[in-house]
Amino acid sequence: MSADSPGERRGFRAFFANALRPKKSRQVLRKGYSASTPDLRKDSLRPSTGTTITASDDVPPLPSLAPLEAHRLKYRALNAGKDTQLGENRDHTEILHAIGVGEIDPSDPYADGHIHDHRPPGEATIASLPPTLWTLISSYLNPADRASLAFTSKTLLSRLGPSPFDDLALPSNRDYRSDFLSTQDGHLPHHLLCFPCGIFHRRTQEGTEKLLPADKVNPLFNCPNLRNALLPPPRHRITHNRTLPFTFAQLTLRAHRFSPAHGIPVESLSRRWRRDGWSHHSRFLIHKNHLLMRVTSTCFADPGLPPSSQRMLLYSREDYWPYFSACAHWRDGELMNACKCALGHIPVPRETTALQGLEHRAKDVMARRIHNPNALTTLCGKCRPMRRCPECPSEYLIEVKLTEDRSDARALVFRHAIVVTRWCDLGDGRSPRLSREWAACEGLPDGEGYDSFQMLGKRSISGTFESMITDDTLPGQRIVSMNPKGKKLGEKGTGWY
Ligand SMILES: [Zn+2]
Ligand SMILES: [Zn+2]
Ligand SMILES: [Zn+2]
Structure with missing residues (x-):
């Protein structure tokens, strides 16, 4: 360093000299960094390790990466083989051995256990x-x-x-015929079992089957019962005009269990759509040979809605079903009350005249607080916990979120929106009868109850689903019953509307 280096200056001149020096971040490499000097690039320019670039000019050394980014890369390199949640080393060899042939579950009908069956033939017995x-x-x-x-x-x-x-x-045994034929799914990749007929039909759109809205005719095979109103094909209602025909659950699960030629990839089922002011996003995953569905439905909501407007927002005028995705048991219990409760928490902006507004602002400034009409909404103990339907594998989460309103392209407007997410397990796709989860979501007849708290236990569908997407486990969310009192009145009940 020369005698007039900044460190040795004193006083007023030194202050200005320092102030007028260009910021470090503004300094750019002017010399010594070009493609024509390969030796420099090789020796001193090593961005991946976070070392500095030494330029030959008097420009001070500049780190090749921002400090935070360098730390992040270093942290990632150090923790490459570690579980993000547990911090334990992930041993891929061990994982492969764990899922290897030694660990086949004998109760799993889809495991290839028969390959290792060395018992003597029992024909003689x-x-x-x-x-x-x-x-x-x-x-x-x-x-x-x-x-x-x-x-x-x-x-x-x-x-x-x-x-x-x-x-x-016999025609009376049609359901049993379907049950028997569903065991032959793996041998017939070019056919699909039709439940109204109890027959395997040849697939007419093999490999290109597309999930369409419910009002579109979308036959996947030539079926004599296609227009038979008495034998409708099994389908699960997602929202208005959106259904998941059972044939699509079959196709995705067959492709997962047997071979891609048996069906279609599960990712092809996901959709985004808008209707009646609500926007919906559906996503599907397969976990342990079960088809899981998540439907997120969002609608902008004004603060301070009276009960009648809350109903207008939540229920369709056509059939008085909620606009968001709901299982067959939504009328019983607390689901709709929790939605109305969440709508009630949206903060109401202050109704003030210009002068009162000034007064409020002055008071806010005096008290050193900021009035924010877009304040985050906190939900209460009734509407915040996740709700699980006790009678079918469905879980609901109600949130109020600030969401960008894109209806006006010129202005950036954020508004509160109610977001209802439903996760459900749609079963193993064998048949609408044999798959208990599918049957439960459709509403089982009385006496054939499905106890979701017993079946699922502490494992939540939402947790399973989200951990498959993000590779991280979600923080534990309290799950309470959607119908804690267990009253089953359906449409006759008084609380649902
Ligand atoms: Zn048919
Ligand atoms: Zn509440
Ligand atoms: Zn349910």
């Missing part, structure tokens, strides 16, 4: 029992299981005869 005994055993089974038993081996078929299959052909 089966043949040693008299046919009358086999007929007696089969009489305890339902028609679908009886046919499955006869289908197992030639010996069993010869003992039971053709009668199990004759029974399946």
